[in-house]
Amino acid sequence: MRTCDVLIVGGGPAGSSAAWKLRRAGCDVLVLDQERFPRLKLCAGWITPEVVRDLEIDIGAYPHRFLTFERMHMHFKGLHLPVRCVQHSIRRVEFDAWLLERSGAPLIEHTVRQVREEQGAYVIDEEFRCRYLIGAGGTRCPVYRTLFRELNPRAAALQTVTLEHEIEYDWRDPDCHLWFFDHGLPGYAWYVPKQDGWLNIGIGGMAERIKRSGRSIHEHWALLTGKLGRTLARGARYDPSGYSYYLRGPVEVVRRGNAFIAGDAAGLATRDMAEGIGPAVRSGLAAAGTILTGAEYRLTDVTGASLGGGAVSRLVDWAMTRGAGKAA
Secondary structure (H helix, E strand, C coil): CEEEEEEEECCCHHHHHHHHHHHHCCCCEEEEECCCCCCCCCCCCEECHHHHHHCCCCHHHCCCCEEEEEEEEEEECCEEEEEEEEEEEECHHHHHHHHHHHHCCCEEECCCCCEEEECCEEEECCCEEEEEEEECCCCCCHHHHHHHCCCCCCCHHHEEEEEEEEEECCCCCCCEEEEECHHHCCEEEEEEEECCCEEEEEEEEEHHHHHHHCCCHHHHHHHHHHHHHHCCCCCCCCCCEEEEEEECCCCCCCEECCEEECHHHHCCECCCCCCCHHHHHHHHHHHHHHHHHCCCCCCCCCCCCCCCCCHHHHHHHHHHHCCCCCCC
16 A cells, blocks of 8 residues: 555646645655546636746746736626736646646546545555545545535535637637626636637536526527637637536535645635636645644635625626625
8 A cells, every 4th residue: 555644636736736835845745636647627727926926937937838918808798898917828738737747746547436534544445545635636526525525515506517618729819808697697708818829718607597597508608609700719610518616605624634625626716707726726735734834724815706806806706696605
C-alpha cells in the first residue's frame, strides 16, 4: 500500500493549487485523478487577476495561450455596456496540466471508488493511505460523496447546467462578450476568444428554472449560435457538450477530521457569474494552509461573487437564483 502525508483526489485547479503550496513546504503529496493530463476540460477559461496573484503566475513566462482583455462587453436585454477591465483567458487543457506539473506532485491515474477512515488515517481503495485527505474531484468527487454529502446536501435550486464548445476559429473581435438573461434564460451566454485562434462559446443557467420555463438549454443554445452566426462568429461550426455544477450555497462542514473538500466538490462557484476557477484556487490554497499551520479551515473568505459583491453582484445573483440557498 502506498502511503503519503497528503492525498489529493482531483488534479484540477483546486487540487493542483493545494499540491503546489504543500510541496513548496516539503510535504509528501500524491494526486489521484481519473483522467490523464493534459485532458480536455469544458470551461470558458476566463481567469481573474486575483487568480494570477494567488498562484504567483509570471504571465510573461507562462508557456501556453494567454490572452488579456482590456474591455468586456456586457449585454442586458438590448442594453450594451462596454466595461474597462483587466481579465484573462486560457485554455483549460493547457492551464490545468501546467499547474499540476508546476506543483511537483506525482500524479497517478486512478478512479477512486472507496474512501474509509482507519485509526486517524484515510485508506483509498485499499491501495493508498494518507494522514490528510483533500477532496478536489469536482461535483462528483468521491470524497464529498463518502464523507460530506449527508453533512452538506446540495440545493437543487443552485444547480447550473451548461452547453459549450471550444473551437479553432479565426476570430476578429478580441474582447469578451457576455449576454445576460436573453430570451428568459436564468443565466448568461459567453463569447471568449483565446490566443492564437481559439474561441469558446457557451451558455449556462439554473437547471430547475430552465426546466420550469418550458424552453430547454438546447433551445437557448440554438438562439445564441444563431445570433453569433450573424455577428461575431460567422461560419463557425459547433458540437457542444454539457455538464452541471453548483453555485455557492450554505456550506456548513468543509472539514471532517483531517479530510477537506475544495472547489466544485464544495459547490463554490460564484453566485453572480457562476465562475469556479477563482474559488477553486483559493479553497485549495486554504486547505493546504490549514494542513501546514493548523489554522481553521474556513470558506467565508472564498468570495461568492465575481463582480465585487456590490449592487451589481447582488442584482445578478438575485436574477440568477431568486435568492435560493443563500451562502453562509
